[in-house]
Amino acid sequence: MAFWKKFFKNINMFNQDKNSINIKKEYLAEDLILIKHLENQGNHNDIYISTGKNINLYELEQLCDSVGWVRRPLKKVKLAIDHSFVTICVFYKNNKSKKLIGFARATSDTVFNATIWDVVIHPNFQGKGLGKALMDQIVIQLRYSDISTITLFADPHVVSFYRRIGFITDPDGIKGMFWYPR
Amino acid sequence: MAFWKKFFKNINMFNQDKNSINIKKEYLAEDLILIKHLENQGNHNDIYISTGKNINLYELEQLCDSVGWVRRPLKKVKLAIDHSFVTICVFYKNNKSKKLIGFARATSDTVFNATIWDVVIHPNFQGKGLGKALMDQIVIQLRYSDISTITLFADPHVVSFYRRIGFITDPDGIKGMFWYPR
Ligand SMILES: CC(C)(COP(=O)(O)OP(=O)(O)OC[C@H]1O[C@@H](n2cnc3c(N)ncnc32)[C@H](O)[C@@H]1OP(=O)(O)O)[C@@H](O)C(=O)NCCC(=O)NCCS
Numbered sequence: 001m002a003f004w005k006k007f008f009k010n011i012n013m014f015n016q017d018k019n020s021i022n023i024k025k026e027y028l029a030e031d032l033i034l035i036k037h038l039e040n041q042g043n044h045n046d047i048y049i050s051t052g053k054n055i056n057l058y059e060l061e062q063l064c065d066s067v068g069w070v071r072r073p074l075k076k077v078k079l080a081i082d083h084s085f086v087t088i089c090v091f092y093k094n095n096k097s098k099k100l101i102g103f104a105r106a107t108s109d110t111v112f113n114a115t116i117w118d119v120v121i122h123p124n125f126q127g128k129g130l131g132k133a134l135m136d137q138i139v140i141q142l143r144y145s146d147i148s149t150i151t152l153f154a155d156p157h158v159v160s161f162y163r164r165i166g167f168i169t170d171p172d173g174i175k176g177m178f179w180y181p182r
Numbered sequence: 183m184a185f186w187k188k189f190f191k192n193i194n195m196f197n198q199d200k201n202s203i204n205i206k207k208e209y210l211a212e213d214l215i216l217i218k219h220l221e222n223q224g225n226h227n228d229i230y231i232s233t234g235k236n237i238n239l240y241e242l243e244q245l246c247d248s249v250g251w252v253r254r255p256l257k258k259v260k261l262a263i264d265h266s267f268v269t270i271c272v273f274y275k276n277n278k279s280k281k282l283i284g285f286a287r288a289t290s291d292t293v294f295n296a297t298i299w300d301v302v303i304h305p306n307f308q309g310k311g312l313g314k315a316l317m318d319q320i321v322i323q324l325r326y327s328d329i330s331t332i333t334l335f336a337d338p339h340v341v342s343f344y345r346r347i348g349f350i351t352d353p354d355g356i357k358g359m360f361w362y363p364r
């Protein structure tokens with residue numbers, strides 16, 4: 001979390017001053033949750049998390065481009081989002097602009113099992129605790145629905161990232177498997 | 183497939199005689215697909231696969247009991263089935279009775295990814311090629327929807343069963359992970 005201390009002079013989580021409360025109200029209507037409200041010499045810099053599905057697909061495509069993921073047809077991306085049980089977006093907003101900087105989603109049977117896919121934080125915002133906030137939020141949402149088996153498939157370079165969130169590999173020897181045409 | 187040869191005198195896949203065609207028609211209305219039609223001295227013994235979701239939950243509970251799985255509230259099982267993208271049932275039917283002897287389901291975003299859960303064949307019918315038929319069918323259904331990432335989590339004792347279906351473990355080092363409270 002060193003970033004916040006370096007980047008901004010005043011760190012105020014859920015700052016209770018008049019402005020931040022207004023901002024919070026404004027965004028709650030859009031299903032946004034303020035996770036960090038930061039002020040730097042009069043500039044507002046906020047990070048929001050949203051569970052809403054009204055996602056700008058072009059912004060999402062740019063976000064996926066930024067980490068080098070293969071492009072997917074937007075029509076299919078829309079369908080995948082519609083059929084995901086939970087989607088989480090992370091937004092950055094300052095006085096001038098609002099930008100999608102993080103995303104994750106989970107498929108689920110809504111009661112027993114869920115699988116998390118497409119976890120991403122924009123490179124400019126990586127290493128600042130936002131990936132953890134995103135993952136914590138998706139786990140909270142799934143646990144809120146009483147889902148006990150929360151799973152994912154981790155690329156080798158991010159296994160230790162997920163370990164820090166509380167995920168473990170191959171518990172009791174259970175192996176993740178993928179189908180490939182024989 | 184040795185079972186079929188041992189257990190029945192005449193093995194006829196999609197037997198084209200009058201009786202079997204009648205049986206096929208009868209069941210197609212219920213969304214059942216005849217995968218094996220067998221005759222033994224005038225007795226009809228058939229194995230059907232169904233993709234329908236009109237599943238008898240008590241029969242499914244008995245099937246899960248038969249392999250020692252922990253019981254789950256039927257209300258939740260119903261919700262999980264409703265929110266699964268594909269469910270496959272295997273039925274055994276002779277002149278006297280019809281019985282649910284196999285089950286599998288998959289959650290999915292309907293376009294990119296799917297995860298298969300709750301794969302089971304009744305112990306009396308294991309080792310006879312039905313688990314493979316069940317898995318082949320669920321893969322066919324998912325591939326029909328153009329889903330490219332078909333995944334599952336395998337208990338250690340069934341990893342080699344899934345390998346024979348065409349699943350592989352940890353491709354390119356991708357690890358299956360489960361969330362546990364820290
Ligand atoms: C993986 C990713 C989402 C992490 O997001 P992030 O915002 O950089 O992560 P955070 O800053 O919240 O890191 C949380 C913790 O994990 C650690 N961490 C972050 N990325 C890590 C990595 N790749 N490997 C190991 N640890 C990592 C951090 O050091 C931090 O540890 P700490 O709590 O001890 O300080 C992000 O790097 C990303 O989008 N990568 C590209 C896309 C990708 O690979 N997605 C995963 C596909 S399976």
Ligand SMILES: CC(C)(COP(=O)(O)OP(=O)(O)OC[C@H]1O[C@@H](n2cnc3c(N)ncnc32)[C@H](O)[C@@H]1OP(=O)(O)O)[C@@H](O)C(=O)NCCC(=O)NCCS
Nearest residue numbers: 249301302303308309310311312313314336337339342343
């Ligand atoms: C796993 C299960 C679905 C397999 O069904 P089945 O009808 O017995 O399997 P099949 O007869 O179609 O077997 C297909 C192939 O896999 C092999 N196989 C079957 N069970 C196996 C096992 N447990 N380990 C290794 N190989 C196995 C068979 O020998 C056969 O090989 P072949 O094609 O070379 O002849 C069944 O044993 C079962 O329901 N087990 C209990 C529940 C369970 O553990 N489910 C999986 C949870 S992850």
